[in-house]
Amino acid sequence: MSKTYRDAGVDIDAADSSVRNIKSLIRSTFSENVLTDIGLFGGFYRVDFAQYEEPVLVSSVDGVGTKLHVAVRANKYDTVGSDLVNHCVNDIAVSGAVPLFFMDYFAAGKLEPKVFEDVIRGFVKACKENNCSLIGGETAEMPGMYKDKDFDLAGTIVGIVDKKKIINGSAIQPGDVLIGVPSNGLHTNGYSLARSVLFEHYSVNDHIDELGCSLAEELLQVHRSYLQAIQQLIKQAEPKGFAHITGGGIVDNTRRILPDFTKVNIDWNGWEVPEIFNLIQRIGGVEEEEMRRVFNMGIGLVIAAERDNTDQVITVLKKIGEKPIIIGDVAAQ
Numbered sequence: 647m648s649k650t651y652r653d654a655g656v657d658i659d660a661a662d663s664s665v666r667n668i669k670s671l672i673r674s675t676f677s678e679n680v681l682t683d684i685g686l687f688g689g690f691y692r693v694d695f696a697q698y699e700e701p702v703l704v705s706s707v708d709g710v711g712t713k714l715h716v717a718v719r720a721n722k723y724d725t726v727g728s729d730l731v732n733h734c735v736n737d738i739a740v741s742g743a744v745p746l747f748f749m750d751y752f753a754a755g756k757l758e759p760k761v762f763e764d765v766i767r768g769f770v771k772a773c774k775e776n777n778c779s780l781i782g783g784e785t786a787e788m789p790g791m792y793k794d795k796d797f798d799l800a801g802t803i804v805g806i807v808d809k810k811k812i813i814n815g816s817a818i819q820p821g822d823v824l825i826g827v828p829s830n831g832l833h834t835n836g837y838s839l840a841r842s843v844l845f846e847h848y849s850v851n852d853h854i855d856e857l858g859c860s861l862a863e864e865l866l867q868v869h870r871s872y873l874q875a876i877q878q879l880i881k882q883a884e885p886k887g888f889a890h891i892t893g894g895g896i897v898d899n900t901r902r903i904l905p906d907f908t909k910v911n912i913d914w915n916g917w918e919v920p921e922i923f924n925l926i927q928r929i930g931g932v933e934e935e936e937m938r939r940v941f942n943m944g945i946g947l948v949i950a951a952e953r954d955n956t957d958q959v960i961t962v963l964k965k966i967g968e969k970p971i972i973i974g975d976v977a978a979q
Contacts, residue, residue, distance in 0.1 A: 655789030657757065664759045665785065668766045675773040675780045680747070682781070689781035691747050693806065700809035706737040707802045712837040713865070718795050719850040720862035723761050726799065727768020728775075729834050732871040733892070734803035735776045736947070739876045740888035740903075742813040743805035745776050750783035751800040755792035757785065765799065776873050778803070813880070815887035815903030815950065818976055822886060823956045824900065824910070826973040827963065829946030831922055833869040835893040836940040840865070843930030856921050864922050872947045878966055879949065883959045887950040891942040896973070898939070900948050904976065912974040920944045945973060 651658060669684050681690035695701045710726050710733075717726050727750075735745050750769055752762065762785070773780045792798065832840060848854065850862045857864045872890070879885045887903040900910050923944065927937050937943065949970075951959045956972065963970040 655756065656787045660759065661757055661785055661787060664757060664762045667759065668763055671763075671766060671770050672780050675770055675778070677779050680779050680781055684782060686782075689747065689749060691779065691781055691804075693746065698806070698808045702743075702807050702809050702812065703804060704738045704741055704743040704807055705802060705804045706734050707800060708733050708737065708834075709798065709800045710834050712841060713832075713834050714797065714799065715841060716837065716850065716862065716865045718797075719845075720866060722862060722866060723764035724768050725866050725868050727765040727770075728772035729768070729869040730799050730801045731769055731772035731776065731778075731803070732869045733834050734801050735772075735778070735805075736869075736872050736890040737892075738803055738805040739871075739873045740813070740890050740947075741807060742811050742876075742880060743807040744877065745778035745803050745805040745873070747779045747781045747804055748773055749781060749802045751786070752783065752797065753786040753788055753792065753799075754797035755787075755789050756794040757787045758795075761797065765797075769801075772868075772871065776871055778805075811880070813885070813887060816905065817886045818904055818908060818950045819952075820908055820976055820978040821953055822950050822976040823953050823972060824912070824974040824976065825949045825951060825956065825959055825963075826896075826917065826945035826971045827872060827875055827947040827949070827968050828971070829891065829920075829942045829944055830870045831864060831867040831920060833892070833942060833946060835942065837865070839930075839932070839940055840926055843926050843932070847929055854925070856925055870946055874966060875947065875963060875968055878962050879959060882962045883951070884955060885949050885951050885959060889948040889950075891946050891948060893940075895939045895941060896943060896945055896948065900950075903950065907979050908976050909979050910974060911977050913972075914938070914943075916973050917944060917971045945971070948973070950976060
């Protein structure tokens, strides 16, 4: 009896059916600049460069990390796609770029159509919210590489900015103020430590009084997009730099945009740290320094601004519903 690809664990028909089922959903993100449908070997996107003097394309690639293990435990998959899009968008938005299109990679030990479709719905939701198009991706079924319920995600965002409007922190000087914008929990970083601590004491669906919700609800909150906040500040407040707070925490990520002759001063008592971080630290016995290096500690975006411009930055942010906090300043090295 001959052996088939399905016998080896890869069901081409199921994969094709899953892609067909989500085509209309993906098309809902298309703008007039998308020139190809899903299914060709490449995605075609027409860029209008007329409004730019020196257009620069900006790209970033990332994953969701071990937050996916929480999704598998909770059997909830409609948020991790949004996590990935928003994370990638933030990474280019901090340079002043606006997103054009997004592409994804979905790999699993066994392709489960419902899981796949829920993840794609998350991609679509976030792409619409960030005004970018989902123009293609890759789906891979790899038995032996992943356990049946395990899967992995990666995504690439491509955006655009005028060269003269690139924000890279080069104008930052000692005395500038650092303003934080709140995160939505852990976002997509620090989950290996968080899981090792929390799942020793709780099940994923346990209600935790300190959090006011289940552990799954807290850990699967969607990584926020800061695109609107960043773009409004660029238009109205002349910020000097932005840092997306991911792995490495507030200090390491803010250092990435600072000139070599400067350093970060953070007032760690300047804001109320969300309870999820206190819970991890308390029951895990995690040192304060380690917490600050691993987690965002409640701050997802840091803005560097001239001291005299601080009030304007805060005013703009409050007008769009943000709750900005002065978290420190820049000093000479």
